[in-house]
Amino acid sequence: MEAEMSLLHEPLHEYTFKLPGPPPVLVPAITWCTQVDRELRLRDRPTDATANDPDLGFLKPVGLGSISDNGEYKEWEYQQRWEAQKILPWLSVGPVPAARDKKYLEREGITMMMAIRARPTPLQGVLRVGEELGIRMEAIDTPDHGSLIKAFPHTTQIINRHLADVWQSQAATPSPRLGHVLVFCDGGNDVSPAVVAAYLMEMLDGFDHIAAMQVCQSRRFCINFDETTKNTLRAHWDILQAKRAILGVQSDAGTAASHHGHQTVLPxxxxxxxxxxxxxxxxxxxxxxxxxxxxxxxxxxxxxxxxxxxxxx
Structure with a gap:
């Protein structure tokens, strides 16, 4: 009886002074996704695009496949974590060793490497290989997740402008080739995939943060988004939705203005x-x-x- 009474007085949960955090972001495996056969399609225009941004119409004819389309999907080996994987035909993600692999860079036709650094670490080996092959180098410093989410629009613009420059430089050739950007960090498993996921959310039609992370993880199995990075990508998706809603209102207002002698008329x-x-x-x-x-x-x-x-x- 005394044992039963003691159980009744035992607390069910420990009291804590810790502030409540956001709910966990669940990213189901790609095989559980209801949109496995969904085709990847580019948006007509990036959300943050301005009049000075280049035209990306040359990317439209490129076949992107489906959300689960990946030739290496079923045969992942541990040593592949030290290699880079292709997410889009013009975009790959990987670790620092891949950025130093001269044979890989030549074979894949890498035209720009973008380093995502938590601190300004030296990249002498990467810089030396890049200079030998004539590869453009970019370094984005993101010491915390606040600076990471601020860098997302900037990294997307850098990638798109480079692709446009490469295409324009080969416009006079019979068969111009696309540029190819390698986004890398120390291990290639967190911040550089986050930049690539943000790029997918910006460029692909109807892709939220969950689908973007699924695509990245289905191409590179060792990617491990922690909860802070997941919530950062979710916040970026909310920002993109808000911007697109504002652009839609402005577009509707511009259409109404064109029917009233270019004068905006509000109801x-x-x-x-x-x-x-x-x-x-x-x-x-x-x-x-x-x-x-x-x-x-x-x-x-x-x-x-x-x-x-x-x-x-």
């Missing part, structure tokens, strides 16, 4: 327009007898509604 309900009150009007409101009627502000705010908060009886 207003009759009687809702109000002018800025002068100080004399505000002083008169202070002396108003509350039993004589409805306040002017309330009358304007509730104009057109059937229920008024204060009405004379």
């Amino acid at each position: 207003l309900r009759e009687g809702t327009a109000r002018h800025k009150r002068h100080i004399e009007e505000a002083a008169q409101d202070e002396d108003m007898d509350m039993d004589s009627g409805v306040d002017a502000d309330d009358a304007l705010r509730f104009l057109g509604r059937s229920n008024l908060p204060f009405a004379a009886t």
Whole structure:
């Protein structure tokens, strides 16, 4: 009996002073995804694109396959973690050893290498190989996840501008080739795949943070997004959705303006327009007898509604 009473008084959960964190972001395996056969399609225009950004129409004819299309998907070996894997025909991700592998860089036709560094570590070996092969080098320093999410739009613009420069430089040749960008970090398992996942979210049609991480992990099995990186990518997806919503509103407003002599016309309900009150009007409101009627502000705010908060009886 005493044992039963002691069990009743035992706490079910330990009390903690730790602040609550965001819920975990679950990324199911690609074989469990309901969109396994979904085709990868480029968006018509990146969200952060401006009038000065290059035209990426040359990427449209490139076949991207499906979300689960990967020739090396079923045969992953441990030593492949030290190699780079192709995510898109023009974009690969991997570790530092892959950026020093001269044979790999020549075989895959790498035209730019982008280092994602948590701290400004020297890259003499990578720089030496890059200079020998004439490969462009970029280094993005991301000491924390706050700087990482800020770098996402910048890294996407760098990649796209390089691809456009390579294409334009070969425009006069009979068969121009695409540029090929290798994004790498120390182990190639966290921050560089996060940059690639952000690029997929920006460039592919209807790809959220879950689908982007699934594609990266299906190509490179050793990728391990921690919870902070997952929440960073989820926050970036929310930012992209907000930007696209604003662009959609602006596009609709521009369409309406074109039908009204290039003058933006906003729909207003009759009687809702109000002018800025002068100080004399505000002083008169202070002396108003509350039993004589409805306040002017309330009358304007509730104009057109059937229920008024204060009405004379």
